[in-house]
Amino acid sequence: MKLLIMGGSGFVGQAVVRALLTQGHGVTLLNRGNRPIQGTRQLVADRNDPDALDAALAGQSFDAVVDTNCYSGQQAATLIASLGGRTPDALVISSAAVYADAALHPPGEDAPVGGGSAWGDYGRDKTDVEEVYRNGGFRSGVALRPPYICGPNNDLDREAWFLRRIAAGRPVLVPGQGTAEYHFLHEDDLGAAVCRWLDTRPEGFASFNVADPQLVTAVQLPEMLAKAAGLPVDIRTVGDAAGTARPRDWYPFRDVHCAADPTRFIVRFGWAPANPLAERLAQIARHLSESKDTQASDWTPLEAAILSKLD
Structure with missing residues (x-):
């Protein structure tokens, strides 16, 4: 598949890119170009700059976009506008922080969202990201909601x-x-989950928890x-x-x-750590x-x- 990866050079993005390259996908990265990754094609732009994003994506089309570093509804809306309807499918990395304080523990995907008070703007903004993608006009779309992501390449001091x-x-x-x-999710298992969704890309938009149970x-x-x-x-x-x-x-x-109950994704896509x-x-x-x-x-x-x- 011909894929556009937003980000791709950070901890989460690199894990996703490694998995995609292993699966033989054609990978184009769009980021600020600070850290090129071998085996990928590079588009350079700041995603917060609509004009730069439009210029970088002009005439470009992809089978799917995988957004690894979207942190606001505005960032999501700007990207979707620049894609101009030329990319039918989308996956965005969201977060278990979207679940509201009223959610049961561990929350399933039907629990109330809006962000828990402990997570401040981060949980609220990730909720907005999902909503913009949900209404983005994609044939197939998904938001993956990991809890804590772990791995040997973790750039957070955990x-x-x-x-x-x-x-x-x-x-x-x-x-x-x-x-x-x-709940934790190993970086390589996140990459495998992205590949598993790409294998099927069911119609419509859905959100799924992804974690080691x-x-x-x-x-x-x-x-x-x-x-x-x-x-x-x-x-x-x-x-x-x-x-x-x-x-x-x-x-x-x-x-x-x-934490976030991963049962639905495990059953629907046959994925497991x-x-x-x-x-x-x-x-x-x-x-x-x-x-x-x-x-x-x-x-x-x-x-x-x-x-x-x-x-």
Whole structure:
């Protein structure tokens, strides 16, 4: 297939592009051109500039667009206008952050959306993105809603944050009682999910959760990473010892659930994670250890202050 990929050079985009190239698709990237990717064709434009986008896409047509970096309804509308009806199918990477506070945990696709309060504008904006794509006139369209995306190429300091503390023998401080529950999606499994949808492209627009179905609590996550690294771990639940400090000031996640029931996508498209989550975490731990990303020390004064209240 002849595919247009919006973005493609970031963590999520590269995972999608790798999967598409492995499947033999013809891949054209449209981004600001900072990081070319071998095996792809490059169009250079800032997606926030309608004139530049129009110029880059003038006379271009594709079988489908895969949008990996859309963060507002306006960005979605600008792209759809520049495509000019010449691309029949569309996939956009959305987020589990679209689910409203009233949604059951873990939410299914029929749960109320609009963005949870913990996610601020991000959840609201991703909801807008889905709505614009839903009304974009595509023959076939889908919004994939992953929760936390993990992998050895993660450019967000999450898995490495835990592993640095575990490797240094530092305590891992966990917000509250450590009961927040997370779903994860490995970068390669996201790429496989995109390919699976492209294989069928059913008519109409739908939103689907995509995740490894194993729920992991905030306490279980460092336990699993420590086991993957073959090291002991000292986990301390913080309770109210952090005072007014927000979890994100000293911890890589919020103290809220982040999960999305993937059953519907699994059943509809026959997709499943290629490996159990424990194996994926072991792969990540090995990669980060080999790349020395776990050797730096970034223990903070705030962590030290919180720990002093627990001892």
